[in-house]
Amino acid sequence: MKEKIGIEGISLEDIEGMRNIVDTAYRRTMERYDKGELGFMEVIQKDCECYRLSDRYKEFKYILVVGMGGSILGTQMVYEGVKGVYANELNSKKVFFLDNSDPELLYSILKIVALRETLVFVVSKSGNTVETLANFFILREKMKKEGCREDNVVIISSGGLLKEIGKRENYKIFEIPENVVGRFSVLSSVGLVPLSCMGVDIGKLISGARDMDKLCRREDVFNNPALMNALIHYMFLNRGKSISVIMPYIERLYRFDLWYRQLWAESLGKDGKGQTPVAALGAKDQHSQLQLYLDGPKDKIITFIKVRKFKEDFTIRYKGHYLDGCNLSQLINFQQLGTERVLTSMGVPNISIVLEDLDEYTLGKLIYMYEMTTAFMGEMMEVNAFNQPAVEEGKKITRELLEGKGKGEEVVKDYIIKI
Amino acid sequence: MKEKIGIEGISLEDIEGMRNIVDTAYRRTMERYDKGELGFMEVIQKDCECYRLSDRYKEFKYILVVGMGGSILGTQMVYEGVKGVYANELNSKKVFFLDNSDPELLYSILKIVALRETLVFVVSKSGNTVETLANFFILREKMKKEGCREDNVVIISSGGLLKEIGKRENYKIFEIPENVVGRFSVLSSVGLVPLSCMGVDIGKLISGARDMDKLCRREDVFNNPALMNALIHYMFLNRGKSISVIMPYIERLYRFDLWYRQLWAESLGKDGKGQTPVAALGAKDQHSQLQLYLDGPKDKIITFIKVRKFKEDFTIRYKGHYLDGCNLSQLINFQQLGTERVLTSMGVPNISIVLEDLDEYTLGKLIYMYEMTTAFMGEMMEVNAFNQPAVEEGKKITRELLEGKGKGEEVVKDYIIKI
Structure with missing residues (x-):
């Protein structure tokens, strides 16, 4: 003041x-909510039971979440916020997050986990996120070689290629409601399905959100x-x-x-x-x-x-x-x-x-x-x-570069110091 | 352009x-260098041999670096930059960094490491950094109880209480040159002593810095x-x-x-x-x-x-x-x-x-x-x-609060929503 x-x-x-x-x-804001645009306010009223996987998914030693941005940041945040920064060192269930297209990251994770003992969540609202697909394609090939079953993979998505694959391969699929935007999605299936498997009390999480919702509806x-x-x-x-x-x-x-x-x-x-x-x-x-x-x-x-x-x-x-x-x-x-x-x-x-x-x-x-x-x-x-809206153009350029398989790699720089 | x-x-x-x-x-800049103010430019000309610990320090299973800001950020950066983000999971030597006054962080690290098998680097230029001392005081008590020896601790400091303790307890001490400022100190004893123990090739690191130094002396x-x-x-x-x-x-x-x-x-x-x-x-x-x-x-x-x-x-x-x-x-x-x-x-x-x-x-x-x-x-x-210069005042207030043992904990807020 x-x-x-x-x-x-x-x-x-x-x-x-x-x-x-x-x-x-x-x-x-309340008008948007009334029109059904604010899915993030709606999802917290759902019964948490719908996010729980059956017992056979609980036996995996490793959990690997594959996703980018809003599909993974919330899950990481809650997992670490509840379990602490050294959770993997201190707990028997080990959790990994694959959230980049850096090949060294994927390599390290593959060195640590045994894929047959790993429950892989693949999360993408569009079902077409390029890094998520790239990582998943590589994982999928290796999982097949190692004799993984359909239970090893859970898809969380509302469409695209990911859901298509999920249906074809008979993976368990969780929907993401259309009106829930990625970065507002942690309290939907995006966060709650994997978090529940990681031993987070999602009921308490949602109960906190609901109590806050009451306060946030006050006009004063x-x-x-x-x-x-x-x-x-x-x-x-x-x-x-x-x-x-x-x-x-x-x-x-x-x-x-x-x-x-x-x-x-x-x-x-x-x-x-x-x-x-x-x-x-x-x-x-x-x-x-x-x-x-x-x-x-x-x-x-x-x-x-x-x-x-x-x-x-x-x-x-x-x-x-x-x-x-x-x-x-x-x-x-x-x-x-x-x-x-x-x-x-x-x-x-x-x-x-x-x-x-x-x-x-x-x-x-x-x-x-x-x-x-x-x-x-x-x-x-x-x-x-x-x-x-602004991030689409860069994705388009990247895709064109990939389809040209290298064309344009040498870009004319304004100014270069070679050392 | x-x-x-x-x-x-x-x-x-x-x-x-x-x-x-x-x-x-x-x-x-070159005048400052000539006047001996820029220690960070001088240290890269030193022979790396002076940073190497004798073989008996190499047998520890765990390495723990205790420090704040410039005393630790550079070491973390080089370690992860060379060894990767999952180095602890993939290598037999496990490295931890204690760089906060969060008690949960200290607790987790103590649950993971065995202190007798841990080489502890305590790094503080002034030798009086409050978080570093606090963590070290707690560690020291536990190390004594567990029968650790003087070889378990290495001090990197140029003065203060830390160096005093180091001398009294006969810990190995590395000096930090007076003219090397904390955030510019990674290529001095601050970074190089622990990094060398972590299996980083500090000779190559310094050789890169020396080659860059030549380029940075060009006037054009x-x-x-x-x-x-x-x-x-x-x-x-x-x-x-x-x-x-x-x-x-x-x-x-x-x-x-x-x-x-x-x-x-x-x-x-x-x-x-x-x-x-x-x-x-x-x-x-x-x-x-x-x-x-x-x-x-x-x-x-x-x-x-x-x-x-x-x-x-x-x-x-x-x-x-x-x-x-x-x-x-x-x-x-x-x-x-x-x-x-x-x-x-x-x-x-x-x-x-x-x-x-x-x-x-x-x-x-x-x-x-x-x-x-x-x-x-x-x-x-x-x-x-x-x-x-600006950070001293907050440290003073914190110290006064600590000495008052709780006085002033209830601060009058401008505006409070209790929920």
Whole structure:
């Protein structure tokens, strides 16, 4: 607020002055919902039972998810958010994500897993995503050679070649509702089918989302966290904050950053508008990015996510040192508070989201709040948050290059230094 | 260039017009070097033998590096850049990095490693970094209980409490030269001692840096890749490109992004100036960030890093499909080219760095080129690239909070939604 960060801040009167824009954004969002455009709001009302695979799928030692962007970022985020960054080292079921066309990535995964003991989820809404198909074609050939059965593969898709193959080969297929956009799809079959197999309590996840949904339907911006979050970001975007930094102070939420990054960039970055999302992580980025945030250009709004209770903790012992007797969780949370205070004193706008603990329920709440925030923000900015028209051209060029098998590889560069 | 991206681009005449700024930046950098301020340029002339530990340190099954920011990001970057993202799963020697004050991170690592079989590197230039000390204090207590010996710990530091403890406990100590700043220190003892133990060929790494050093000493901007890279970024910064995106198309370079991110942010982000670095990764971020880069605000300059030869490759087979017969490496490299072309056609300035392959030698080159780029860029922007004055205040507040043992935990927020 202005009283804290000075002239560049916002005041209660400023917020009051936005009433029209807020009301319009709220109304348009609910209109879209009524027209059936917002599948992400509908899917959380479904019974979770429909996402559960039968017991014979539970015996696999390895799980491999193949997908790109919205087909995989949400699953990675929830898996790591619940199970932690070293889940594979600590659990008997090992989970891998194949989310790039880098051949070294595929090679490494194939060296680690035994394909016959691997349950492969292939996820693509269109069913035609090029990297997903490429990886799947290679996997499929190897799986056949190794005598894998139809149970080894589960398809999550709403069409395209992928579904065609799925039907022909008698793979289990889960539909993705037409009105659920990729980056808003983690709480649909896209995320919930694989997450359920990974031992995530999807019921609790959905229950968090449903509770948040109630709050996000309130018309009063002061009681609607998503509407308020959108409004604050919108007002600061108009005050020149072209960058939105998200900075959780817990390792398990780093992939939440990467999920948010797609949601915010792809939904809002169009027609020359947009706010560039930046993924940061506390406390470590205090040793990397904080100098810039504090003393660089004043073009950022920062969101902290803080978790009060960690699953584990340690007491620090070293006689005579000021750390003696402190807990490690106290240290990280005081680092967040120190950073928040110094940013505020330097006039950098910042928001804190405080979670009592981080589990499926609070994560479900957080995810849904950000989905609703993005929907509201799109309406405020007057962009369509649910399409991504600009990325088609690059795909076309890539396909032409591939079909020409190498033509155009040597591109005329403007300027080349050969060394 | 202007001919490609239009009015917002630069022309050869524009570059000629910068001659004074370029010459001054070059001269000032070399003056700093002559005055002994640029330790990062000096250290690459040292004989690598001085970084090698004796054979008894080679028998440990686990390696754990404890450090923050510049003390650890470079080591992580080179380790992953050389050994790959699944090195721990594929090699018998397991490497862990403890680079946060998150208690869950420490807990997980302690569950995985056996401390008696673990070589712990504790790295902090000042020897007083709070997270590093906190983690080390906890580890130290546990190591004593488990009967670890002095060989279990190696200290890399130039002072502070850490060095004091090292001397008292008779740990092996490596010095960090005073004139080497943390984020420029990967090619000093900070990176080279642990990397050598991890099986990285540090001789090749340094040899790449030395070869690049020769190129970076050329006065002619058209033949000096670092000076040109700095100039291009400087000119586009002045044309409103407040964000610098780095986007390698290979998984192994993702941690290079994170290293670059500190180098660029902390060196240049001061006095209200700076350019916000953004870490991206191709091809996957085409499904996350590309929409924003293409059709969002025109505030970005993008650097691609492309590797021609991957260590492994696969041929894609699916009759009748346009991917049939292509290699996966072709796909990812054509995706880069498609993205480059469409960005260019949309007027987004972009640079491509092409590596024949990615190994210690080319990585050494790349690292050193970015260090020199940053040094030159600092001089062009007229900021001191080698300090980080703004981060001290937050550390002070955190320390006060810790000493008050909880005082001030409840901060008065401007605005709170409790849910």
